[in-house]
Amino acid sequence: xxxxxxxxxxxxxxxxxxxxxxxxxxxxxxxxxxxxxxxxxxxxxxxxxxxxxxxxxxxxxxxxxxxxxxxxxxxxxxxxxxxxxxxxxxxxxxxxxxxxxxxxxxxxxxxxxxxxxxxxxxxxxxxxxxxxxxxxxxxxxxxxxxxxxxxxxxxxxxxxxxxxxxxxxxxxxxxxxxxxxxxxxxxxxxxxxxxxxxxxxxxxxxxxxxxxxxxxxxxxxxxxxxxxxxxxxxxxxxxxxxxxxxxxxxxxxxxxxxxxxxxxxxxxxxxxxxxxxxxxxxxxxxxxxxxxxxxxxxxxxxxxxxxxxxxxxxxxxxxxxxxxxxxxxxxx
Amino acid sequence: xxxxxxxxxxxxxxxxxxxxxxxxxxxxxxxxxxxxxxxxxxxxxxxxxxxxxxxxxxxxxxxxxxxxxxxxxxxxxxxxxxxxxxxxxxxxxxxxxxxxxxxxxxxxxxxxxxxxxxxxxxxxxxxxxxxxxxxxxxxxxxxxxxxxxxxxxxxxxxxxxxxxxxxxxxxxxxxxxxxxxxxxxxxxxxxxxxxxxxxxxxxxxxxxxxxxxxxxxxxxxxxxxxxxxxxxxxxxxxxxxxxxxxxxxxxxxxxxxxxxxxxxxxxxxxxxxxxxxxxxxxxxxxxxxxxxxxxxxxxxxxxxxxxxxxxxxxxxxxxxxxxxxxxxxxxx
Numbered sequence: 001x002x003x004x005x006x007x008x009x010x011x012x013x014x015x016x017x018x019x020x021x022x023x024x025x026x027x028x029x030x031x032x033x034x035x036x037x038x039x040x041x042x043x044x045x046x047x048x049x050x051x052x053x054x055x056x057x058x059x060x061x062x063x064x065x066x067x068x069x070x071x072x073x074x075x076x077x078x079x080x081x082x083x084x085x086x087x088x089x090x091x092x093x094x095x096x097x098x099x100x101x102x103x104x105x106x107x108x109x110x111x112x113x114x115x116x117x118x119x120x121x122x123x124x125x126x127x128x129x130x131x132x133x134x135x136x137x138x139x140x141x142x143x144x145x146x147x148x149x150x151x152x153x154x155x156x157x158x159x160x161x162x163x164x165x166x167x168x169x170x171x172x173x174x175x176x177x178x179x180x181x182x183x184x185x186x187x188x189x190x191x192x193x194x195x196x197x198x199x200x201x202x203x204x205x206x207x208x209x210x211x212x213x214x215x216x217x218x219x220x221x222x223x224x225x226x227x228x229x230x231x232x233x234x235x236x237x238x239x240x241x242x243x244x245x246x247x248x249x250x251x252x253x254x255x256x257x258x259x260x261x262x263x264x265x266x267x268x269x270x271x272x273x274x275x276x277x278x279x280x281x282x283x284x285x286x287x288x289x290x291x292x293x294x295x296x297x298x299x300x301x302x303x304x305x306x307x308x309x310x311x312x313x314x315x316x317x318x319x320x321x322x323x324x325x326x327x328x329x330x331x332x
Numbered sequence: 333x334x335x336x337x338x339x340x341x342x343x344x345x346x347x348x349x350x351x352x353x354x355x356x357x358x359x360x361x362x363x364x365x366x367x368x369x370x371x372x373x374x375x376x377x378x379x380x381x382x383x384x385x386x387x388x389x390x391x392x393x394x395x396x397x398x399x400x401x402x403x404x405x406x407x408x409x410x411x412x413x414x415x416x417x418x419x420x421x422x423x424x425x426x427x428x429x430x431x432x433x434x435x436x437x438x439x440x441x442x443x444x445x446x447x448x449x450x451x452x453x454x455x456x457x458x459x460x461x462x463x464x465x466x467x468x469x470x471x472x473x474x475x476x477x478x479x480x481x482x483x484x485x486x487x488x489x490x491x492x493x494x495x496x497x498x499x500x501x502x503x504x505x506x507x508x509x510x511x512x513x514x515x516x517x518x519x520x521x522x523x524x525x526x527x528x529x530x531x532x533x534x535x536x537x538x539x540x541x542x543x544x545x546x547x548x549x550x551x552x553x554x555x556x557x558x559x560x561x562x563x564x565x566x567x568x569x570x571x572x573x574x575x576x577x578x579x580x581x582x583x584x585x586x587x588x589x590x591x592x593x594x595x596x597x598x599x600x601x602x603x604x605x606x607x608x609x610x611x612x613x614x615x616x617x618x619x620x621x622x623x624x625x626x627x628x629x630x631x632x633x634x635x636x637x638x639x640x641x642x643x644x645x646x647x648x649x650x651x652x653x654x655x656x657x658x659x660x661x662x663x664x
Contacts, residue, residue, distance in 0.1 A: 275598070
């Protein structure tokens with residue numbers, strides 16, 4: 001079978017460009033015992049994938065040049081030479097960017113497509129939701145009445161983290177980069193306040209003004225100057241979860257900024273960087289709560305869905321321009 | 333009674349100068365009910381006191397201009413109008429820099445002067461030791477076999493933290509600023525390795541070379557470029573305790589440096605700033621272990637003792653030139 005795949009043509013310098021990707025035709029290998037043939041339904045594109053495009057040591061292996069990109073995806077089983085899956089099953093896994101995929105049954109997980117919108121397994125009930133849950137509940141441990149600030153608040157993880165903080169009885173302030181996202185987080189998701197950093201000249205002062213009792217918890221998705229402003233407003237005993245640093249992922253030089261350790265010291269602040277894969281033992285608890293909150297209508301979600309296999313690189317690049325509201329997904 | 337006191341004459345800009353202090357004669361007030369008259373024995377001078385000399389909000393109140401400096405000290409009770417203390421008792425408390433002191437009995441604590449050298453209550457069995465214990469054992473939680481790096485290793489807290497890490501079975505690397513301190517930590521205190529940052533051109537590479545298995549725990553007393561070098565060698569799941577940032581206390585501008593959050597994120601690192609006063613519930617455990625280790629001969633200590641009341645400002649200023657080995661104390 002002749003199919004299309006998208007490979008990493010060159011390693012991005014700074015912001016990824018469409019020329020860093022290449023679409024090509026390949027002959028799909030036949031499936032063997034223990035494998036299935038999959039037709040992808042949804043691909044997830046995520047900021048962390050930018051790190052894999054560099055040729056450097058990280059917590060996930062670097063993508064290889066001229067090899068297909070790989071990402072989280074949902075797919076339908078078309079043919080099976082595995083005892084674990086039947087044609088028609090819907091599965092979740094780390095899949096190659098191909099129009100059809102031959103995959104080992106070991107990397108796949110069956111999902112129940114009857115309960116929630118299918119794409120939720122890539123978003124609020126998937127890694128996105130789990131990341132928000134663990135960062136907030138296991139790292140930041142917010143108490144009712146505390147002030148929680150979330151950067152990248154209109155992004156996939158941000159909107160979940162903010163809603164969970166509201167469920168905990170916190171005052172939640174979201175920082176985001178457009179009026180549309182601001183309306184969404186405050187209007188739809190119940191954040192108490194929002195700040196559009198693109199139209200705010202003095203972030204430090206804006207946070208100070210809005211967070212009248214200071215900042216107890218900071219869930220950071222973006223880093224850089226936005227974080228500088230939040231950190232300078234932290235309360236004594238504040239907790240900071242570093243979930244992402246998207247504003248810096250495309251830096252071509254070592255990013256410089258004000259040193260933060262003295263602020264952490266003086267205020268007895270705990271800061272934890274976290275990669276959700278290191279918290280697997282907490283996944284069942286996270287999934288249980290997320291599923292329950294979705295069912296109860298306490299946790300809602302927004303997705304930005306691009307259509308067409310060829311849109312994969314465009315959707316990915318769009319993450320760094322903030323073009324997604326909520327989770328960026330490509331339907332193929 | 334006419335006595336001498338040392339007041340803050342002006343707020344230091346950058347490194348404290350002798351002109352920031354003033355010695356003056358005052359008439360000591362008579363003691364009242366609930367008070368004692370004290371003759372100080374030892375004054376502790378500590379880096380954190382630099383912060384109190386600035387006119388800014390912090391975890392401890394700023395010193396007032398033209399008022400005596402205050403610091404941790406041991407003293408003999410000379411007269412008592414308190415039921416709690418008798419003449420001859422030795423007490424510990426936050427005392428004014430005066431040759432004789434009238435103090436409320438509420439701020440004093442009696443110490444047993446028969447067991448250990450008296451000055452140990454200002455050092456290894458006092459806040460210094462407790463700080464090292466809590467930062468290492470409650471924040472960093474080192475495991476046997478892990479690599480622990482300590483900056484300011486020849487300073488008061490550093491030499492205790494290093495010995496505790498050795499007691500835990502860790503490989504301990506100390507960073508310090510003189511060959512004399514290097515010999516002390518490796519020769520006397522059993523650190524596995526030491527680095528003299530003043531004679532090392534590439535700290536990053538030096539740490540990489542010495543810490544062949546990376547850095548699992550970083551106990552930071554100094555901050556700045558030394559910390560940059562250690563942080564870039566942190567392992568996955570490393571823990572960093574920020575105990576002090578002495579290299580930055582005299583900064584006249586906001587110190588800038590490489591942003592560290594992405595390193596914390598990628599390596600799932602926990603960083604905790606801590607002020608020991610926020611961990612009072614752990615003090616009894618800390619004191620119990622420290623006392624036991626001292627008695628067993630597992631925990632030794634070095635003090636730099638300046639003699640004479642007038643030496644107080646000189647000893648304090650000396651902290652920022654690294655003139656102390658171990659704890660800086662003034663005997664009066």
